[in-house]
Amino acid sequence: MDTIYVRKLSLVAVLITIGVIIAPFLWFPVLMTKAYPGQHMINVISGILLGPLWAALVAIITGIIRMSLGIGTIYSIPGGVPGAILVGITYKIMKRSKSIRKYAELAALTEPIGTVLIGGTLSLLILAPLIGDLRMVSKLEEGTIPALIFLWSGWALSSIPGAIMGFSIVTVINKVLPRLR
Template identity: 30%
Template sequence: MFIAINVVLSSIVVIPLGPIKAAPVQHLINVLCAVFVGPWFGLAQAVISSVLRLIFGTGSAFAFPGSVIGVLLASGFYYYRKHIFMAAVGEVIGTGIIGSLMCIPVAWIIGLDNFVVKPLMLAFIVSSVIGSVISYIILMILKRKGLLKKFLS
């Protein structure tokens, strides 16, 4: 279900910046996966969603490092602290900072020699903050209504 939501909504909500197609929905789904399904299913979701977005032309090769590192860090932060906010922080650090730096080798591999990291990092940070904030709000609403505990048990 997370993959389907991600692929469909990522084709609608995109922040284009040259060859990069940053999708806040990917980050929203990553945080939800960190809380609901953990790192391994979250990792599978990130890889499958990135592959499908690449096939459908709604994503780029830059989706892989950001989404994979983001979901793993979000899951790790969440399981370490058991706090929703930490999952959102992990996603922003994992995708926005570490994932954008990991895109440098990807850019070289696909032949972008004049690749500039600062605009990419800015786009990834903005995109991951937007998605993480929305997922945080969704999770807090579920928690306040007592539904989050039911989903997690």
């Protein structure tokens, strides 16, 4: 088996494990769901160190394990995957550009865009009606835009601190262990 593939699989396993282990300790209730900034931190780390597809895999498996253990919600999938993918794609684009290559770690700060704007919108407009989440669907009666702003603000309380934590960790990792990239 290819050494790079084995390293990536190993890092996937480690990040999933960390994401599951910190979930019961690093969460708080927000609006109609639970906020897990640790998941957003893992999304940033996996997006930068592994790339968009591997990061999506980390987010999906971590979310499924958390749900099966009762320490996560169904919203962890649409809340985690878009942020992880966006970080991975942005990092790859920034890394290829000679003029902004040295700032590539700033891709971490795109995680809230993927999570809040894309994931939050998908959750409110597609997932909540699909699973019959009356708490979320009832917000739509106030209008789509007010409901989205309400949900986005709650999700931002989780995503922004997580992205900042992930950015800090990736910055340290890239200075201490540059070969890990």
